[in-house]
Amino acid sequence: MQLYKNQELKIYNSLTSKKEVFNPINEGHVGMYVCGPTVYSNVHLGNVRTFMSFDMIFRYLKHLGYKVRYVRNITDAGHLTDDADSGEDKIAKKARLEQIEPMEVVQMYTIDFHNILNKFNFLPPSIEPTATGHIIEQIEIIKEILDKGFAYEVNGSVYFDVHKFNESHEYGKLSGRNLEDLVHNSRALDGQSDKKNPQDFALWKKAEPQHIMRWPSPWSDGFPGWHLECTAMSTKYLGEQFDIHGGGMDLKFPHHECEIAQAEACNNQSPVNVWMHANMLKMNGQKMAKSTGNSINPGELLSGDNDILSKAYSPSAIRFFMMQSSYRSILDLTDDGLLAAEKAYRKLMEAINSLPNLKVSNNSTTDFDVASWKQQCYDAMNDDFNTPILIAELFSAIKFINQIKDGKATISQEDFNTLTNTLHVFVFDVLGLLNITENNDSGSDKLSDTVQLLINMRAEARANKDFALSDKIRDELAAIGIQLKDGKDGTTFSTN
RNA sequence: GGCGUCUUGGCCGAGUGGCUAGGCAGAGGUCUGCAAAACCUUGUACAGCGGUUCGAAUCCGCUAGACGCCUCCA
Numbered sequence: 001m002q003l004y005k006n007q008e009l010k011i012y013n014s015l016t017s018k019k020e021v022f023n024p025i026n027e028g029h030v031g032m033y034v035c036g037p038t039v040y041s042n043v044h045l046g047n048v049r050t051f052m053s054f055d056m057i058f059r060y061l062k063h064l065g066y067k068v069r070y071v072r073n074i075t076d077a078g079h080l081t082d083d084a085d086s087g088e089d090k091i092a093k094k095a096r097l098e099q100i101e102p103m104e105v106v107q108m109y110t111i112d113f114h115n116i117l118n119k120f121n122f123l124p125p126s127i128e129p130t131a132t133g134h135i136i137e138q139i140e141i142i143k144e145i146l147d148k149g150f151a152y153e154v155n156g157s158v159y160f161d162v163h164k165f166n167e168s169h170e171y172g173k174l175s176g177r178n179l180e181d182l183v184h185n186s187r188a189l190d191g192q193s194d195k196k197n198p199q200d201f202a203l204w205k206k207a208e209p210q211h212i213m214r215w216p217s218p219w220s221d222g223f224p225g226w227h228l229e230c231t232a233m234s235t236k237y238l239g240e241q242f243d244i245h246g247g248g249m250d251l252k253f254p255h256h257e258c259e260i261a262q263a264e265a266c267n268n269q270s271p272v273n274v275w276m277h278a279n280m281l282k283m284n285g286q287k288m289a290k291s292t293g294n295s296i297n298p299g300e301l302l303s304g305d306n307d308i309l310s311k312a313y314s315p316s317a318i319r320f321f322m323m324q325s326s327y328r329s330i331l332d333l334t335d336d337g338l339l340a341a342e343k344a345y346r347k348l349m350e351a352i353n354s355l356p357n358l359k360v361s362n363n364s365t366t367d368f369d370v371a372s373w374k375q376q377c378y379d380a381m382n383d384d385f386n387t388p389i390l391i392a393e394l395f396s397a398i399k400f401i402n403q404i405k406d407g408k409a410t411i412s413q414e415d416f417n418t419l420t421n422t423l424h425v426f427v428f429d430v431l432g433l434l435n436i437t438e439n440n441d442s443g444s445d446k447l448s449d450t451v452q453l454l455i456n457m458r459a460e461a462r463a464n465k466d467f468a469l470s471d472k473i474r475d476e477l478a479a480i481g482i483q484l485k486d487g488k489d490g491t492t493f494s495t496n
Numbered sequence: 497g498g499c500g501u502c503u504u505g506g507c508c509g510a511g512u513g514g515c516u517a518g519g520c521a522g523a524g525g526u527c528u529g530c531a532a533a534a535c536c537u538u539g540u541a542c543a544g545c546g547g548u549u550c551g552a553a554u555c556c557g558c559u560a561g562a563c564g565c566c567u568c569c570a
Binding site: 034035036037038043044046047048049050051053090175176177178181182226246247248249250251252253254255277278279280281282285287320321324325326329330331332334336337338339340341342343344345347350386388389391392393394395396399402403405406408462465467470471474478483484485486487488492494 | 498499500501502507508509510511517518519520521526527528529530531532533534535536562563564565566567568569570
């Protein structure tokens with residue numbers, strides 16, 4: 001099943017600002033690193049969108065037959081709340097506020113993170129390393145950078161010398177900046193810094209006495225700089241050069257820029273072939289971010305417990321909503337948008353669930369060519385993971401299915417198999433949607449039987465033209481959230 | 497201030513030199529005892545102005561507006 005040999009995948013590379021044909025370093029294998037969350041509060045939906053984009057990418061790469069090693073880290077070491085030398089680390093701050101151990105903060109929100117991702121049907125990454133588990137590797141990298149002369153020590157802290165680095169390398173190539181501009185436009189710091197230049201960034205910070213999260217190092221008891229962990233862990237698990245590095249758009253500068261600098265300082269080669277950046281999620285037209293308060297927890301979306309929402313949404317409806325836009329576009333989360341997506345998602349599922357009952361004929365009508373439709377689905381995904389186009393293709397298949405149901409088209413057994421298989425692959429394996437199954441909760445058999453009883457009674461009443469009774473059954477069931485659907489083959493129901 | 501992105505029909509959201517995106521809503525229809533649901537059919541769109549071109553929503557320029565990064569953030 002090495003589909004990648006027949007499919008030409010193109011990926012938009014942030015480093016070159018172009019779509020490029022994807023060729024992994026080792027044929028058949030892909031190394032992918034994605035910057036994970038800092039676990040100091042509940043994940044907000046923007047994080048989920050980014051990770052969902054990479055989940056979809058992971059899924060498609062796997063479907064193409066690649067052996068993918070997908071590394072997504074957990075940032076659990078404290079990083080500073082601002083870039084000056086003073087400032088508390090985020091995890092310690094949260095720990096102080098809630099009067100718990102920093103590692104309790106980490107544990108609590110790591111669990112929350114995993115719970116949420118499970119609800120949204122994420123595949124687990126191959127490796128999920130933590131920053132605190134790789135302090136030694138980070139110290140080794142600092143030593144290496146110091147040896148190469150691209151860092152300096154001041155008062156127990158070690159800083160990366162961006163200006164020195166820029167003499168022989170190109171700092172800013174990912175984000176399209178040059179150092180001169182950065183110098184020109186950097187805000188005046190108060191001069192309290194140990195840094196030689198404001199553009200320099202910390203590799204190691206000496207801990208203040210009250211700082212709880214600290215580790216010994218050759219320079220001081222302290223903690224690593226926040227760009228370093230990704231370099232340490234990506235190098236350890238994927239090598240000095242690997243295929244894909246992803247993250248949110250907001251990490252492009254300075255985080256990813258600094259990662260490149262660190263890795264190049266160490267190994268004198270560019271660490272990553274393809275840089276991918278997932279775009280931001282807005283909410284009602286405003287930037288969504290933890291720091292501004294304009295953010296929504298995934299949990300609130302699933303429970304409907306938020307002012308902007310008219311109702312609760314299922315994880316798959318939300319996933320569908322996100323997959324309807326391209327991962328590189330800014331997406332605006334609104335109640336109307338979710339409502340529309342939920343309906344579309346249901347339509348998709350109803351058609352898929354009707355497939356087993358579809359009548360198969362000796363041959364297919366010619367106006368819908370299943371084989372070329374299938375390739376169009378691949379073409380959509382091959383074009384930089386264009387899920388909106390893929391979904392449009394899925395709906396053209398849905399239309400075909402409905403035409404068969406109406407007797408306006410026919411399908412051969414072979415085409416039927418291809419259609420069914422392809423729909424399952426893209427809807428469930430690639431997009432990662434979950435099926436709506438009628439009455440899927442365990443223990444709902446009794447509910448199902450009860451409703452069936454009422455359906456039968458209503459059918460009798462209708463046969464006797466006792467419409468007062470039949471309408472009463474229908475309306476009162478609707479009032480408690482059970483909707484009856486009269487179809488040609490009898491009545492079914494759905495719960496809200 | 498610097499760098500960058502975006503502006504598509506009522507809403508969301510693809511596309512990017514000539515050929516229907518798609519979804520939701522709306523309208524009409526089929527089905528139904530009536531509804532609902534489901535299905536079918538249907539659309540006025542490419543911010544404004546100017547330019548390049550046989551032809552531009554798509555390329556170039558200007559204007560207006562929105563946004564992102566530059567400071568912790570996915």
